[in-house]
Amino acid sequence: MFFSVCYLIIAIGITAIVISYILIIFKCNEKATVRIGLSIPEKAIRKFGQAPGPQPWPIIGNLDLLGRFKSNPFEGLGALTKQYGDIYSLTLGHSRCLVVNSLDLIREVLNKNGKFIGGRPDFIRYHKLFGGDRNNSLALCDWSNLQQKRRNLARRHCSPRESSPYFNKMSHIGCNEINHLMRELNKAQPGKPFDIKKIILGASANMFCQYMCSIRFDYNDKEFRRIVRYFDEIFWEINQGYSLDFLPWMLPFYKNHTQKIVQWSTTIRKFILDRVIHQREEMLDLDEPENDFTDALLRSLKEDQNVSRNTIIFMLEDFIGGHSAVGNLVMLALAYIAKNPMIGRRIEHEADIVTNKGRRRINLYDMDAMPYTMATIFEVLRYSSSPIVPHVAMEDTAIAGFGVTRGTIIFINNYMLNMSEKYWNSPDHFEPERFLDENYRRNIWKVVKCNDNRRGSEGSDSGIEFEKDTHVHKIIIDKLTSTKNSKKSKNIFNDKCGYQLKKNIPHFLPFSIGKRTCIGQNLVRGFGFVLLANIVQSYNITSADISKININHASVALPAKCFPLVLWPRA
């Protein structure tokens, strides 16, 4: 009996392996059928073979190769370029994947082929996070008319231009929350390590909640604290890769984990319904002018039959959840400052100039006059190299002459760009200076008259949106003329204000490019700046033990419980 069971298990195993291998080999050899012209239909269709890549195993495909780079799979994807070049295929589980590793290829994928590769991977975890359907999520859904509509709805509020009233609102809300944050930070004992992350996340959450829903929560509100933690857990979760993503039959082994994910997301949804949406629905007056993003969403629910209540709840959840990204980004910046106090000194120096030695809080309009602070944020984005969410081909297409069949997952390896010696000097060093343009000082008198109103990203595909430069020119000119007789101030000008943040660096794509670029990037820069600049203005940041500051590459996410930091109030 025992032997029969063993033979049966072995037979099932061998059959599964053989079937798996046949399926994998079939997928590897499939050709993409691509329409290449419009004139003569028969001649316009061509078949393209897929990019070469390592030989896959049955069942796991090439997961073994990535398994060797657990702490940073993108490094693993980069290492494979030595053997297979900048574009190659992989099979992860049974999923066909294409990996692109160079700037030209990334552009070809995201800009030229954007409309064919607008899908997202069908990972079980993504469904669990969004009420059983990942298409509820703005970032994890496939491209659709609904997604276009959601992006349009969100753009005005979530990508505020400097000249818009939304920008002013952001600045006001940011500064107001900084007052609350400082009261919390003042409770910390100077020189004693403490968990600053949860306080920063709370402040960031309140900035987002006030901006999107005109509501803020007390830092001691238990429910608020809980959902801030759950959002943070989810942010970490989304930034991780699991075997489950490619081997869905492993679900029973991940039961506890997926239950946890569902519990986090349902608790968050309940909070948003109970504490935000219900009240607002009762108060909604369609004749009154639109007050915030929640108003805009509730109105679209009344005015557009294609928008469902679920859509707006998930949208609000997605956007409020953006606070975790900002909180983690600021936390990373503080960690690098703790490791290298000179970075903190230079930010303090800028902060002291713009606020006349701390006589006021730093607001969003100071952003252009504090280029080193912004450069630090950009350097965190480069150094941490947040991965671009994988795209999926929604129809057959060809990239660099290689076929990409429908359903292929496309990994865009921006880690390779961020760590390439071709583009950066000493890329493995954390150096905000690399984002400062020294030539600016020489050219300042020429450019100050420039009255170009275009958004900075239009002329480039760096994907980072900038406003016109007139404001910073004015600040610098004012500073130069008002202080030209003071040797000390002149040094300050030469040392700091003569630099400008480099803009539109074509190989720096932290927010991606093309159809599915990040909608929240202006919120990241705005709230990230206000948080970082004001904290560093008020405190010296150190660590009791820098060896405890462990930071993973290729992720902006830190574990919910990470390292403590030490604050010393500045005199």
Ligand code: HEM
């Ligand atoms: C550290 C901060 C952040 C970074 C580095 C970042 C980066 C990215 C990247 C790389 C993508 C993928 C683009 C693509 O697939 O081609 C993305 C998508 C997205 N981001 Fe961000 N993001 C950040 C913060 C935020 C915030 C604060 C929000 C909202 C408040 C936000 C909203 C979105 C949305 C909605 C998408 C999906 C867009 C779509 O698929 O159509 N992000 N982000």
